[in-house]
Amino acid sequence: MxxxxxxxxxxxxxxxxxxxxxxxxxxxxxxxxxxxxxxxxxxxxxxxxxxxxxxxxxxxxxxxxxxxxxxxxxxxxxxxxxxxxxxxxxxxxxxxxxxxxxxxxxxxxxxxxxxxxxxxxxxxxxxxxxxxxxxxxxxxxxxxxxxxxxxxxxxxxxxxxxxxxxxxxxxxxxxxxISLKALASVKKPKTKNDKFCIITSGRIEEQKNPALFNEIAAYFSGLNQFEFIWAGDGHQRDKLTAENISVTGWLNSQEVSDLVAQADIYISTSMYEGLSFGVLEALSLRKPVLLSNCVGNADVVKNGMNGDIFSSEADAIVKLLTYYNNREMIDVMGQHGQDICSTEFDxxxxxxxxxxxxxxxxxxxxxxxxxxxx
Incomplete structure (x- = not known):
């Protein structure tokens, strides 16, 4: 054809x-x-x-x-x-x-x-x-x-x-x-000194709501054990002012995968999506996903087994603290996420x-x- x-x-x-x-x-x-x-x-x-x-x-x-x-x-x-x-x-x-x-x-x-x-x-x-x-x-x-x-x-x-x-x-x-990438990046073992890393990826544009991402990160600014990464770039980069946010600029797909593989949580603050490839890749890499309650994101999270939906800045902060204080649940949720990805999003x-x-x-x-x- x-x-x-x-x-x-x-x-x-x-x-x-x-x-x-x-x-x-x-x-x-x-x-x-x-x-x-x-x-x-x-x-x-x-x-x-x-x-x-x-x-x-x-x-x-x-x-x-x-x-x-x-x-x-x-x-x-x-x-x-x-x-x-x-x-x-x-x-x-x-x-x-x-x-x-x-x-x-x-x-x-x-x-x-x-x-x-x-x-x-x-x-x-x-x-x-x-x-x-x-x-x-x-x-x-x-x-x-x-x-x-x-x-x-x-x-x-x-x-x-x-x-x-x-x-x-x-x-x-x-x-x-997406093409399942569970083995595409090898995750290095975490040590006690490693920071708890929350990552997102893609264009820094209004649709992705970088202002909300910044507000969530800013809450953790005084806590040195937390770091936030935005893998990407865009017109609203100036919205990301919190001192604990790193903006990578545009990277190739393998470099983004490597960063996601080393993170603890993938977050999306989008106002709407079709169905985000960044979120799907995070699932394939066994990352729990914390997603804003919007079209597209709502199709991914299943009963809290592979992550959570949040409806406000305060809601997202509480869930991130819950993940941080319950590290054992991250690996379990990540495995559920990969299973869901292979079943629904191959x-x-x-x-x-x-x-x-x-x-x-x-x-x-x-x-x-x-x-x-x-």
Missing amino acids: KIVHVVEPFAAGVALFVKSLTETMPEDLHIIIHGEREHVMSAKEVKRTFPKGNVRFLRWKSAQRSINPFKDLLALSELHKVLRRLKRKNLVDAVHLHSSKSGFLGRMACRLAGIKNVIYTPNGAPFLSGKNFLFNFLYKQIEKFGNGIGGKVVCCSASELQEYQKLGIQASFINNG MHRNFKSYQQLYRNIPAGEIDAPRKSVK
């Missing part, structure tokens, strides 16, 4: 999502039409991580993140021309659109090009930020309008699906997944479901496990 992926934020979790699809379907040709966010990572750097044999790249020069009617019309025109050219060359069996900007412009471009087999995965619904009612309302209307143009909406978690259903949008879901099983969608099999007939952890 020949699958065309359209992706504007060609970095971070979305790029990893597309890369995972290409790895689980090595027999298919993947053509990736991509934008670039150089302040996060250059497209050249991202491309290096992809398989060489079955992937081709086409630059989407006009694509950009913010809403700008003039620039978006240019991006739509460019994308339409590229898709139409690929269709003429018989290089399109399915088009998979990734993230909200690509989803909106991509569905319009596919409609204009006469391409009907279209799949849209939001990977984090933009109307869930909760910061600005007017922007949230606008994004909801854009999602509704885009859905009316065509294509199948396939969410990456059960809770994200529920949010789209609340909008009256018919959708399905396939859990995100990409080699979950992402095969997309292959059936590409073949235009109705979502209700997908065979691979899609069950969400409750």
